[in-house]
Amino acid sequence: MNRYEGRRALVTGGGSGIGQATVLRMLREGGSVVAADVSAAGLEDTVAKAGDLAAKLTTVTMDIGDESSVRAGVASAVEALGGLDVLVNAAGILRSSHTHETTLDQFERIIRVNLVGTFLVIREAIPALREGTSAAVVNFSSTSAGFAHPYMAAYAASKGGVQSMTHALAAEYAKSGIRFTAVQPGSISSGMTDGSGQSGQSRGPGLPEDADMSLFMKLAPAIGQGFAGPESVAGVVAMLASEDGAFITGTEVRIDGGTHF
Ligand SMILES: NC(=O)c1ccc[n+]([C@@H]2O[C@H](COP(=O)([O-])OP(=O)(O)OC[C@H]3O[C@@H](n4cnc5c(N)ncnc54)[C@H](O)[C@@H]3O)[C@@H](O)[C@H]2O)c1
Known part of the structure; x- marks a missing residue:
């Protein structure tokens, strides 16, 4: 499949897990990609x-929670690509804790990166996307936005916010030719869930030591052999932001092996 021939994409969180898998998928399908992380x-x-596809890959170091970093990062991405057709907002962090022990700083940091950061990147990218071809934005919600995930109140709230924002943006920019969708991954192996991330940036302390694991009894995939790899989400993201997704906007797709049906 070469759905990304001539397509220009910016992928945040492109240094690990699902974002990295999405960068590689879009490159393999012929796209020009900026990976930001x-x-x-x-x-x-x-x-x-x-590998050889790196000729069509540019990297930008960017902190999505920092307004000036996002301004500079998105501008350099648009310049490198000569415009923008696709934005994938995969960057995010997970921190788990008992809510009554969570500090305001910890709560606000998660909201800052996952929700405010997604907003900042979208805001900076919209002018270029308006000029783009079949423009599409894919945001990262989570199964935690709609199904109870204990010890992750701030994370769940941030992802619920991303999901609601996606619907509002889909309506606001429909006539500007920009589609907005979200994915809800769950049970995906990545730097966030198995600690293999390059930076450790996205992964905080695991569950509290005294976490009640019976609360997670429901949280197992119904198909496959446990967690799936990040490419299982990347393929869906690539579909949503391609011409194959041309009639999809203002909605989300859950990719969790049936963990939450
Ligand atoms: N893995 C899962 O099961 C799962 C489930 C639901 C949602 N998600 C979402 O998928 C997305 C990708 O996560 P992943 O699972 O691939 O984890 P990951 O840790 O492998 O990747 C996240 C990437 O985001 C980057 N990042 C963190 N903070 C950043 C910041 N301030 N600015 C720029 N980059 C930053 C990290 O350096 C890392 O490269 C996240 O938004 C996550 O919330 C994942």
Whole structure:
């Protein structure tokens, strides 16, 4: 499949996990891609994995929670690509804790990166996307936005916010030719869930030591052999942001092996 021939994409969180898998998928389908991440080491890993396809890959170090970093990062991405058709907002962080022990700083940091960061990148990218061809934005919600995930109140709230924002933006920019969709991954192996991330940026302490694991009894995939790889989400993201997704906007797709049906 060569659905990304001539297509220009910016992928945040492109240094690990699902974002990295999405960068590689879009490159393999012929796209020109800018991978952005707060982790320079993660971006180096993405370039190494791209191999010969790295000729069509540019990297940008960007902290999506920092307004000036996002301004500079998105501007340099648009310049490198000569415009923008696709934005994938995969960057995110997960922190787990008992809510009564969560500090305001910890709560606000998760909202800042996952929700405010997604807003900042979208805001900066909209002018270029309006000029783009069949423009599409794919945001990262989570199964936690709609199904109870204990010890993750701030994370769940941030992802619920991303999902609601996606619907509002889909309506607001429908006549500007920009589609907005979201994915809800769950049970996906990545730097966030198995600690293999290059930076450790996205992964905080695991569950509290005294976490009640019976609360997670429901949280197992119904199909497959446990967690799926990040490419299982990347393929869906690539479909949503391609011409194959041309009639899809203002909605989300859950990719969790039936963990939450
Ligand atoms: N893995 C899952 O099961 C799962 C489930 C639901 C949602 N998600 C979402 O999928 C997305 C991708 O996560 P993943 O699972 O691939 O994890 P990951 O840790 O492998 O990747 C996240 C990437 O985001 C980057 N990042 C973190 N903070 C950043 C910042 N401030 N600015 C720029 N980059 C930053 C990290 O450096 C990392 O490269 C996230 O939004 C996550 O919330 C994942």
